[in-house]
Amino acid sequence: MVRPERRTVRDLRKGNRAVLLRTLYFAGPTSRHELTRLTGLSAASVSNVTGDLIADGVVVEAGLVESDGGRPRVLLRVDPEFGYAIGVDVGETHVRVELFDLDMNERAKADHPLHPSRHDVGLVAEHILSGIETVLAGSGVDPGRVLGVGIGVPGIVESGPEALIHAQTFGWDAVPLGTLLRAGTRLPLYVDNGAKTMGQAELWFGAGRGTRHTIVALIGSGAGASIITDGITYRGANSSAGEWGHTKIEFRGRACRCGGRGCLEAYIGAESILSRAGMPAGTVDEQAALAELVASGHPVVDEAADYLGAGLANLINLFNPERIVIGGWAGLLLGQHRMTRIRQAAAENSLTQPYETASIVLGRLGPDAVALGAATLVMEEFLLGRTSPAASQPTAS
Amino acid sequence: MVRPERRTVRDLRKGNRAVLLRTLYFAGPTSRHELTRLTGLSAASVSNVTGDLIADGVVVEAGLVESDGGRPRVLLRVDPEFGYAIGVDVGETHVRVELFDLDMNERAKADHPLHPSRHDVGLVAEHILSGIETVLAGSGVDPGRVLGVGIGVPGIVESGPEALIHAQTFGWDAVPLGTLLRAGTRLPLYVDNGAKTMGQAELWFGAGRGTRHTIVALIGSGAGASIITDGITYRGANSSAGEWGHTKIEFRGRACRCGGRGCLEAYIGAESILSRAGMPAGTVDEQAALAELVASGHPVVDEAADYLGAGLANLINLFNPERIVIGGWAGLLLGQHRMTRIRQAAAENSLTQPYETASIVLGRLGPDAVALGAATLVMEEFLLGRTSPAASQPTAS
């Protein structure tokens, strides 16, 4: 039931251009000669297409490499200044906007604190728009060179003609954030779940680099997962795939804040761990409290590690991944201090063969990678050749 | 991290040929004119490529359709006699070999009973080879027109240079069935897990037809799932994805025959249901006993339905499918008599938004679709243009 595409001879060039661009981007400075090896294209085609790319300004020369007794190789690379990507992290306590060049170096940043009880859509949209203006002004980057804005939000993002956001914790029900923003900017917008963007950041630049069947488990107050199948973030029919935190690990078990019972999140989410240890939500600084709890060796932490291992085991059995990355602030905390226990629980609760192919590792990017991941949404479009600075326009009116 | 391919201008033709062939296959008799609409290709190209296909004998004309006041359309279709696919079902109690034409009509069949305690690899291989000979002889089909043999086996099939089969219930550990068979036949072989082949049968010809994000849950003695993501059976890093039956639904719960605890299979598998009702494995005819139990309204059946719903809910949360097909003989039995209860349990244990996009339905093909599904493995290759009768050869020596 595969649905192959590709039509005219022109698409060929487009595709090969994208292949070269992607190879240059991920392999770094590379000579034309080596590109023929990496892409399988003929030397003649590499010459042609790189010629186009250089003429368009996307690719620039980056020094020479001498070779024993022959013409030196000219190294090529994507010009990091050719375009820029903006990543937005809409979190519980802040709206963070970051501007990256194509090498994903942060060039500017804007932070708007958000009161934990005020997540009005209009306010968030306002923060995002003013943040975009701030980073553009602060970096001195020509707005016309910005390729787009990626936005990581909590909750489920329902794809469709207009992306609709369902975020229980924010009280958002079918909120068309994209539509609201389009009134204030003409930049292309890419909205996705924050856990998915963070997963993509780990996949591209973190602990998942080079893998194709990967799961990034994110544990903070709650728990979610980003599922990468064959190199692509899996979204399912309505983009809500990956709701790992609300899978049942204990039939009719402990009550979860989602209203259900026995959800994994009710056993491994920071909020639930703390409340089990006698520190209900809102009474303490979650991160500090959990750190202390983990260090103190409280049994509730061991229990959480066991459940986490079992939860990972379910993912291993279902997805047969080559790597599992544990991320999110609570996940990193648990992983740093209870990794052996987690791995053991995962081994006990999964089948041998898939367990052995899955390496369980800690995330490398820290909890602040949501904006970076959101920016990779923009990069993805760019590398596919579906967007370019010429197509973008600065903020409207 | 997408990895686009496509190189030369020649691949274009290959791809478009595959697109046309696939469209003709699934849309049935179609005129060239309509093919331009269905494929997006120009009329000129459709004319060219169908010309090739007809010249190669793959496609034949299939009558005319008058149109009001113009030249009548010539209908085209794939010639069902152009090639044949053999499907093999290696089950607990039999080895079944079936020969299909391209329309998936069964043309011949061979059944070898298997003693439930004797699953010697050599014996199974012998049965398969003699079954192939039998169906070829019985149908009178030219062996040179057979496109390949698809084989559905129990357990985990580890893909690689040689497919290795790990089947606990058979006592098989890393058995290279393909290699053994290749000594007796030169036909291309495609080995896969029987649950996956059955899932593919439901996807192509059964209750999953037309869907792209689908899960086929198979419940017999045990439980497994075939996960279709974006129209393709998902296999994971080592082809062992979909081990749904051994995901934990009850942390440290009931003992499972796999050695673990709290596996879903230990709550919804026929063997476990019967043993809970006081009928341990081996003492009764499983299928008859379960049917009686279901009809009698025994509470253990209701309990199983609840667990099944919760297990499906986990799949809904993780995969966000558009359809869930319940299959397998025990699954069909439960579904026929407890569908409401299953659906309700699924609703209670999954998030609202993904639950609403997933329609839960019964399988349409019955429990004998393993061989049919195995034959679709051959068809898949054929429709991609990667195999043709000319490439195949009759049995060696």
Place this chain on the structure above:
DNA sequence: CCATGTTAGATCAGGCCGTGAAGTAAGTCA
């Protein structure tokens, strides 16, 4: 300093491909 050898990259002719435009086939209808 220059001829020679070596490697990187560019250019060119040739073979394919898909497409729009124009042409042909095969009906209906009046």
Place this chain on the structure above:
DNA sequence: TGACTTACTTCACGGCCTGATCTAACATGG
């Protein structure tokens, strides 16, 4: 019988990738 309609084919054209050939730019050795 001829006008009209619709289905399909043929043709010229612009693009594409590739192997072969050519040019550029270095090292080496005399």
